[in-house]
Amino acid sequence: MNLSEIIKILEATVIVQPDTEDFNIQRACSADLMSDVLYYHAPDSLLITGLTQLSVIRTAEIVGIRAIAFVFNKTPDAQIIEFAQKKKIPLLSTRFCMYTAAGKLYEAGLTGC
Amino acid sequence: MKLSDIVNKLSLDVKTYKDGLQHAVTGAYVSDLLSDVMANSKEGHIWITLQAHINIVAVASMKDLAGIIIIGGRQVPEEVLKKADEEEITVMTTPLSAFEIAGRLYQLLT
Amino acid sequence: MSLNIKETIDGSFQLVGADFTHAGEASTQLKQKLAELGVPDGIVRRVAIATFEAEMNAIIYAAAGWLHYCITPQSITIQVVDMGPGIENIELAMQEGYSTAPDWAREMGWGAGMGLPNMKRNSDIFKIDSVVGEGTTVEMIINFP
Ligand SMILES: Nc1ncnc2c1ncn2[C@@H]1O[C@H](COP(=O)(O)OP(=O)(O)OP(=O)(O)O)[C@@H](O)[C@H]1O
Numbered sequence: 538m539n540l541s542e543i544i545k546i547l548e549a550t551v552i553v554q555p556d557t558e559d560f561n562i563q564r565a566c567s568a569d570l571m572s573d574v575l576y577y578h579a580p581d582s583l584l585i586t587g588l589t590q591l592s593v594i595r596t597a598e599i600v601g602i603r604a605i606a607f608v609f610n611k612t613p614d615a616q617i618i619e620f621a622q623k624k625k626i627p628l629l630s631t632r633f634c635m636y637t638a639a640g641k642l643y644e645a646g647l648t649g650c
Numbered sequence: 651m652k653l654s655d656i657v658n659k660l661s662l663d664v665k666t667y668k669d670g671l672q673h674a675v676t677g678a679y680v681s682d683l684l685s686d687v688m689a690n691s692k693e694g695h696i697w698i699t700l701q702a703h704i705n706i707v708a709v710a711s712m713k714d715l716a717g718i719i720i721i722g723g724r725q726v727p728e729e730v731l732k733k734a735d736e737e738e739i740t741v742m743t744t745p746l747s748a749f750e751i752a753g754r755l756y757q758l759l760t
Numbered sequence: 761m762s763l764n765i766k767e768t769i770d771g772s773f774q775l776v777g778a779d780f781t782h783a784g785e786a787s788t789q790l791k792q793k794l795a796e797l798g799v800p801d802g803i804v805r806r807v808a809i810a811t812f813e814a815e816m817n818a819i820i821y822a823a824a825g826w827l828h829y830c831i832t833p834q835s836i837t838i839q840v841v842d843m844g845p846g847i848e849n850i851e852l853a854m855q856e857g858y859s860t861a862p863d864w865a866r867e868m869g870w871g872a873g874m875g876l877p878n879m880k881r882n883s884d885i886f887k888i889d890s891v892v893g894e895g896t897t898v899e900m901i902i903n904f905p
């Protein structure tokens with residue numbers, strides 16, 4: 538699924554833009570605990586999370602997660618946004634909770650990790 | 651929808667308080683942060699989490715949740731199961747990920 | 761790309777307890793270095809995950825620590841030594857889901873009790889040594905193809 542479709546489904550605000558139009562994601566993972574992501578991750582997936590700390594971006598970088606969606610309209614601090622920009626990890630912010638975000642994306646065809 | 655229907659349709663493994671299966675489920679909440687669940691979950695929600703920490707029982711009890719689904723095939727410690735039975739909280743497990751089980755539940759409930 | 765490691769490369773990073781701004785820096789730098797040396801992606805990722813978990817434990821549980829690495833043409837050895845409280849029951853700590861992480865760490869996304877299992881799973885050789893009141897040392901070796 539193209540990231541633009543994910544953005545549409547999540548009615549998301551884009552905090553960090555992807556650097557290419559051709560940005561495809563097949564799987565997603567919803568979690569707040571980083572070791573969970575480090576354990577069950579799939580590379581090239583979307584992470585849906587309620588945390589906006591720097592370690593979330595670090596975790597994404599380490600396991601090769603391609604994009605992150607923050608729930609409840611959360612937005613990380615400016616330095617963290619800058620860090621994600623540098624690491625080329627698009628950041629989205631959706632008003633939905635993790636359950637609804639996962640539900641809508643699952644319905645649209647994304648699979649779990 | 652009754653919790654028992656959800657258990658059947660999602661093949662959940664019921665670990666504690668089977669009487670709770672008669673309860674009605676109003677929705678679900680996915681989170682691994684106890685404070686977040688305290689603040690944002692609603693009565694009758696099923697809570698989906700990887701956390702098998704003892705405090706999940708108290709949170710579910712205080713918020714009158716319909717049950718807890720522990721994901722990823724995680725082993726739930728004995729003390730947590732014992733406490734859940736005492737507090738009349740239905741704990742269920744699934745080998746699926748949070749995303750997958752939330753997605754399937756969402757399709758059942760909407 | 762073939763491995764471009766001619767001789768032993770080693771180095772260290774200092775870890776500071778509760779320093780979440782720099783937490784993960786050692787692991788990401790090491791990841792970059794291995795990628796530059798032509799180590800395959802899958803192996804680089806395993807090293808990064810194992811190192812990141814060890815680094816985070818030192819930062820969460822200890823006041824200070826060191827991360828040492830040694831890269832040879834055959835493998836990488838990562839050693840994380842901390843001056844922390846030590847672990848009383850290592851067998852218990854190694855269990856998936858076991859965690860004594862403080863509330864503040866949980867609110868930051870740590871405390872799944874998957875760190876040590878993650879380190880073990882991603883290493884070819886995993887050793888842990890701990891003395892209560894003195895500190896913990898984790899040593900991980902990951903082989904190159
Ligand atoms: N370096 C350390 N110093 C002292 N105690 C430690 C150290 N590393 C691990 N422990 C103990 O072992 C437990 C399990 O560690 P592990 O890394 O597996 O999980 P965690 O840190 O609690 O959570 P996670 O790593 O999943 O975020 C910790 O909760 C802690 O009690």
Ligand SMILES: [Mg+2]
Nearest residue numbers: 813817875876
């Ligand atoms: Mg840990």
